[in-house]
Structure formats: structure tokens, C-alpha cells
Amino acid sequence: MEEEPLVEEETHAPALTVGERLQAARRAKGIELSQIAAETRIPQRHLVAIENSDYAQLPSRTYAIGFTRTYARVLELEERELLDQLRAELGDDRSRLNTAPARFEPGDPARVPSRKLAWFGALAAVLLLVGGFAFYRTYFAPGLGPAPLQEERAPVIAEVDRTPSTDGTPAIDPDVEVVFTSEMNDTWVKFYDASGERLYEAQMAQGESYTIPADAEGPQVWTGRPYALAITIDGRPVPKLSEEDEIVRDVPVTAEALLARSEPSATPGSDASTGDLTVN
Template identity: 25%
Template sequence: MSEHQPSPDMSVSDTLPGKLLKAEREHQGLSRDEVATQLNLRPSLVDDLERDHYDQIPIAAYRRGYLRAYARLLGMDEKAVVGQYNAQFGTTEVERHPPAMSPSVRPPGKLGKYLFRLVSLLVIAGLIGLSYVWWQSGDYGRTSPSETSDAAAPAADPRKLTLTFNTDSWTDIRDADGKKLLYGTNPPGSSKTLEGKPPFKLTIGKSAGVVLEYMNEPVDLKSATRGTVAKLTLGE
């Protein structure tokens, strides 16, 4: 995929960061709701960022973090966007902190240290157990009877799609009946095989890191990508 091209008529040096982000989002054809879903933020908060209204984000570090994540999603220069925020608000922003507390705290004794270690080990063991259950409940690493019987030449099925994610990617994939086959963020290293009624409508974020196959053939996402998001229809 080609390098990021900023939207026309925008200058980082004299534009508020929220205005820069909004212009680039519209340039890439993304809706505010799509951005909110990919960033796991409320749409109203994305709207506040684009309007440079930061009253609902009292901690300056969070403001910069949200702006940085938004810029990264759009493939923009994160340092430039955050630097523009610092230039506009960095010297005047006032953070609201809860009142400082100075309770008298005794250092933990040996029993406290042992309990802390025990709790930590239990938490780690629980996470490992949940990860194993999650892995077993999915389709990762499994093969269907048809694949084992005819692994060398599987028949092309117009009802199936296969996606492999080399980076974290947000997707919205629906079939002809409007059924959501895959919706949300997919972690790197994962793969999905979807089945539904063609034609399929696909929206794939960070498409440069995604491999899509349909009818046993790879699909070129570059020609359907605008910015970092690919939008296309398959099986018509």
C-alpha cells in the first residue's frame, strides 16, 4: 500500500489537532462511529476530540493519548498531531486531580508479601486457564473433515471467505442477508474462515496487514484501499 497522503488544504502548523483528525477521517471515507469502534471510545468523545473540546477529559495525558491513538489509526504523524495540541493548549491546560491523600501506611510484613505473591500466582494461573478455554472453543489450529480428506485441492466454495491478520485490524463483514459474519478488532496472528450468503460487503481496517482469500484465490486489497481502510464487495 502507498504511504499515507494527507488530506488537501490542511497544514499542521496552523490547524487545531481535532480539525486535522476530522479532515483526514473524512478524506479516508470513515464515519465517526467506525473510528469510535476501532478506538473503543464513545462516539461523543470522538466528536469532542474533533472539535477540540477537552472538558470531558480532565487529565492532559489522556488527551494526548487519545489524539495519538486517533492519529495512528488514520496513518498520520502522531508526533505532529500531539505537538500541535501542545502548541495550542500545552501552556494553558489545567488538569483536575482528586484531592491528595496522605494516609499513614505501614510497610507490608512477610505475611503480606507472601499473600501478594500467592494472589499474583492465582491470577496468572486463572489467565492461563481462560486463554486455554478460549483457544479450545475457537477454530484455531483445527481442520475440518473435508480438509483432511482433500487437503491438496479443496473445492472452491463461493460461500466462504478466509482472512489472516498480520496486524490488529478492525473488520465489518456482512453477507447478502445483512448478517454480521465478523465485526470488531482481530489480533495479529489470528485467522478466520467465514461462511454466508454471497455477495459479501467488507470493510477492513489496516488492510496492508491482512490477507484475504476468496474462492481459493488471494484478493488484492490495495486497489480497494483508501487511506488504511479497504472497502469492497465479493461474490456479485
């Protein structure tokens, strides 16, 4: 009876894990693990854990997959096939996973803000601060705005019809129009009569005008931008209340009072008829 020849059983080497394949590819290219960490911004301890298939050292399954994908790209390996194998490994051995809640890791390239995004955030913060400061200056402190960059011009005194009064002194036509026009945006101004009753109050836009009512008793003005208000009497310009960056308050704005301010001998605050110049 002939003996059958013995058939040698084929032995197959165990398949390499994902971590072992990454390690082998890295060594074949002569790359140190520290280089991979520097290029991918993944902590080196996490790369060691991946190569050792010790996924419990990683924050979560998501990190294991994300880090492995980035590692494979640096080594120019086929990502999809490696990730399929990794998912199979993670599914077969749940003990490899870290079940603790995920936390932010500086080395995770998917979660680290880009430099462009960081600059954008800083710029947005600066713009927010500037906008808030400008709003405060305009709304809560209207007199703190900068003086306008305008060329100084010599005041022009309006030629207003002065009807002689009964005592022989010139008088102003009571029907003459006094108009204030804002030359800047957001010019806060308040007009009120002698009793303190408000006639008009607003943040005037550039080009916006207000005409003093002819029947107003002792109209006065309060503003933080006297230099921004152009004044005309019966269509003719007169000097502004002030060319300085200051707050003026309780200044009479009748045609007679404004013309009195324009006289060479009249100076702000020198006579009760010209009103008080209050600087805060």
C-alpha cells in the first residue's frame, strides 16, 4: 500500500494592522515620527498610539479616523482602503475605543482654526470695538466728535432788512427765516424756546435743515457740533455759532441775536443777548 505524500500546509503571515502598515510605509520612506507630527500637527503620542493600534489613547473614534486619514495622506497611501480596514478593526474590538467625551486637541488639524480665520476674527473684534466707541461718542457725548477738515473761510454777514423801530434803532423783520443746515452726518442738535419746551431734536444727516419757527418765543440751541451747523438768515449766510470742537448751550438763535454775534464788537458771552457759551 503506497503512502500518500504529505502535503505541507500553507502558512500565511498574519495581516498587518493599519498602524503597522503606516509604520512600515513611514520607515520605508525614511521619515521620522517627529517629522510626521510636525507636518500634520498631530501630537506624536497619538501617532504612536495609532501605529500600536492602541486607540484607547485617542479621544474618540472620530479622532482615530481623522488622524489616520491625515497620516495616510502624508505618506501618499490609499486612504479609503486603509480607513475601511480601520473601521473594521474598531468595530471588531470595542475595547480599543476611548468612550470618554471628545475634547479639543490642538493637534487636530480639522479643529484648529486656520490662520486666515484667526485674522478675520481679530479684524471683526477690532471693527466691533471701533463701532461701539463711535456710537458712544456720537450718541452719549455728541460734543466729542472731531472737528471737520474744512478750509477756514471768512464769515459772511447777512444783509437783512432792518426796519426802523419807534425809538429810532434798527429792528429785524420778524418774518425773516433763520435756517440751520447740517454739514455733517449724525449732528446732534436740540432747539427749544425760552420756557425750555423742545422745538426740535435730532441726529441731523448731512444736508438736513431746520427752520426756526417764526412764532417761537426766545428760541435757543444746544449742540456738540456748532462747527457743523451752517446758518442762513433770509437765505444769506452768517457765521457759525463756533468753529471749535465744543458744546454750546442756551444760545439764542433769533435773527437779531445771531446778527449781534456777527458784529465786530460782539463776542460770545460778552452780552446777555448773545447767549451763554457753555463748554463741557
